[in-house]
Amino acid sequence: MTVRTRLIGFILFLLGLPAWAADYYILGVQDYVRSPIIVVREYQGLAHYLGRRLGKPVRVEAVKTYDEYMKKAAAGRYDFMYAPPSMIIKANRLAGYEPVVKIPGLISAAFMALADSNIAFPEDMKGKRIGFYEKDAMVTQLALAELKSMGIDPAKYFKSITFYSDATAVLNALQYRLIDVGVAASPLFTAWTNRGYNLVMVLQGKGMPHLTFAVRKDFPQTQTVVQALLKAHEDPEAAEYFKFNGFTNFEPAKLSDYDELAKFLDIK
Incomplete structure (x- = not known):
């Protein structure tokens, strides 16, 4: 140029x-x-x-x-x-x-946990540590809106809230047990489980x-x-x-x- x-x-x-x-x-x-x-x-x-x-x-x-x-x-x-x-x-x-x-x-927010964590249902997430990626990311916004639609105030419902740089960082935080629940795009959850990661879906949000x-x-x-x-x-x-x-x-x-x-x- x-x-x-x-x-x-x-x-x-x-x-x-x-x-x-x-x-x-x-x-x-x-x-x-x-x-x-x-x-x-x-x-x-x-x-x-x-x-x-x-x-x-x-x-x-x-x-x-x-x-x-x-x-x-x-x-x-x-x-x-x-x-x-x-x-x-x-x-x-x-x-x-x-x-x-x-x-x-469609794409949606997937709330996920390690399979051996005893977190299997949305009510199991209460009092746990949760990790999202960037606050402005669409999946994060979908996840927060989903919680709101369920009458959940994240600041009161979870023990701690952490925002990471990207979805891979959320997965790593789960694996190192820095958080108990992680949120990522549903296609990523599917891809990770297909690759053998020991994850379970706790809650899937609205598809968009x-x-x-x-x-x-x-x-x-x-x-x-x-x-x-x-x-x-x-x-x-x-x-x-x-x-x-x-x-x-x-x-x-x-x-x-x-x-x-x-x-x-x-x-x-």
């Missing part, structure tokens, strides 16, 4: 103009733990494919914090966003980003839509993006993303798919 291109993109960002007016499009993703370089590599094949279909390069831009991600979304920094739907719906409220495709299936791809409201080629993403799993380069994450493909999404999520998490 030339100095001139960077300067133009920076000026457009300051002026609040769409990045598609520059020489490239921007796909914004968020990851709490991993290096932005690693994150960009994960999405590079998908970005290259999308750029080929749109006739202009797509640059992946990764940020670590929820607040930074939402701040840039509110400013219209991104042409596209790919994130948990709680973040996408917040971006819709802030700047009109429209969900267009999502990973098939999976990872979602959204497009800036004034983007001029939205339908081209939608059609490209629905066929992305057929492209060798883009398919690397699905292989890496264990997903199969994208399916169509619309804003009304997230009404229940927005209500459950009180996203304004």
